[in-house]
Amino acid sequence: MVSVRLKYVIEDVDRHGNVRLYFRRKGYPKIRLRGAPGSDEFMDAYRKALAGAVPIPAKPSVATPGSLRAISIEYFRHLATRKDLEPSTVRVRRGVIEGLCREHGDKPLGRMMPHHVADFRDDRADRPEAANAIVRALRGLFDFAVEKRLVASNPARSVKLLSTGSQGHRAWTLDDVATYEAKHPLGTSARLALALLLYTGQRRSDVVLIGRQHVRDGAIYLTQQKNRRRKPITVEVPIVSALQEAIDAGPTGDLAFLRTEFGRPFTANGFGNRFRKWCDEAGLKGLSAHGLRKAAAARLADLGATEHQIMAVTGHQTSKEVSRYTKSANRKRLAASAMALVEAETGNKRVPLSGLIAPGGTKSTPKPLKRKA
Structure with missing residues (x-):
């Protein structure tokens, strides 16, 4: 069987680890090629992508100086040079900030106050992890802006994270x-x-x-x-x-x-x-x-x-x-040793209750007789 390499066809791995094939040409949109490689469905999709691809129009890169979008652009360039951050961390921060820019990109960053950050957080209060991701991303952005003297302070630092109320992944038994x-x-x-x-x-x-x-x-x-x-x-x-x-x-x-x-x-x-x-x-x-x-x-x-x-x-x-695991284990051991003391004290003895329980279910104690004066 002869193997033929098709121009502009690339392999890509999605976030689930699945391998996908795409038509990718510089300056053109990325197009998913479905079907098994070499099949009629695949080749038909490839021919259509090759013949009908339309170049992506250039977007104006104008951002108002001092705005959330303008400072974010500088921040993204800075993140690209950070060797101490994991790529996943950079990707999450960028995604969160780009989401904010779509709605608030032209607003001046220097006028953002803690209550604005809290509002962004509370808009996603039904998803605490997503809400907290916004606060964390803005903390990083403002730290950069303060260091570069683009803003005076970091309002996100005083905004608390939401409690997720989650115990995390369930441990196996x-x-x-x-x-x-x-x-x-x-x-x-x-x-x-x-x-x-x-x-x-x-x-x-x-x-x-x-x-x-x-x-x-x-x-x-x-x-x-x-x-x-x-x-x-x-x-x-x-x-x-x-x-x-x-x-x-x-x-x-x-x-x-x-x-x-x-x-x-x-x-x-x-x-x-x-x-x-x-x-x-x-x-x-x-x-x-x-x-x-x-x-x-x-x-x-x-x-x-x-x-x-x-x-x-x-x-x-x-x-x-x-410490959560050791404390739980220690409590278990202490409880076992405590109940062992009870077992050692009582043994197999059974204390009769009939003489101590009144008809109403209340424990009765004989009262001492009073002497007449």
């Missing part, structure tokens, strides 16, 4: 793990994924990168992806027997143990979606990859690990996150 393992036996990618998540305590963005190059002397050495540009954190997690068994059973790649059905490493988002499907296949709704990271930390706490021992595995830099 031992029963959940057993149910998943019953559906996905050793020798499957689904089972390997579970073992890597549960027995390393790492995020999905790290688990998709783990391969043989990270294994040394019976442990996994890994620099975590989160904050790797600002405060890189390297963990050394010993490989327990259950994880080694899953790795030996495979299937594994070399540079990355986990692979897609096409033999490629997963993206973090693509793996998250695939793992959720594996959970659904096992009848486990509402569970996710991150829930296994929480389960790993909780399991260590239940086994008596200290906060610093858990932090050495998970890579947390403060005890704020892991």
Whole structure:
């Protein structure tokens, strides 16, 4: 079979990790090409895109000096030079600010007050995470503007974030793990994924990168992806027997143990979606990859690990996150020891209640007789 490369056809991976084909020509709109490559549907879409593409008209780049849009343009240029920020962070900030610019772009940034920022936040109060993203993005924008002396102060700093009221991703239970393992036996990618998540305590963005190059002397050495540009954190997690068994059973790649059905490493988002499907296949709704990271930390706490021992595995830099697990485990142990004292005191004895309970259900105590004067 002869392979022909079509001009202007590119591969693109969406946020779910799916590979799409597009017609992409500089100065022209990006057009999705549907159908299997080489099929009649695909070739028809390609010919139409090639013959009917209309250049995108140039947009005027005029922005009122001092306006939200004008300062945002400078801020975006600044973000492009920041090596300490994750691309995902830059993408989120830019998306939030561009959304504000569509409605308020021509307004002077220097006149924005805390109550304006609070209004932007409260407009999305039904979605607390989206509301808080606006406050955070504006804090960054104003920090830049203050530093460049484009505005006098940062009104977003005094605006509080909304409480999400969320407990985050639900942690897995031992029963959940057993149910998943019953559906996905050793020798499957689904089972390997579970073992890597549960027995390393790492995020999905790290688990998709783990391969043989990270294994040394019976442990996994890994620099975590989160904050790797600002405060890189390297963990050394010993490989327990259950994880080694899953790795030996495979299937594994070399540079990355986990692979897609096409033999490629997963993206973090693509793996998250695939793992959720594996959970659904096992009848486990509402569970996710991150829930296994929480389960790993909780399991260590239940086994008596200290906060610093858990932090050495998970890579947390403060005890704020892991203290929830250790406090819960400590309460469980203290409650068990307290009730053991009660059991030791009472044993199998049963205290008769019939003589102490009045007909109305109230405990009665015999009153002392009064002597006559």
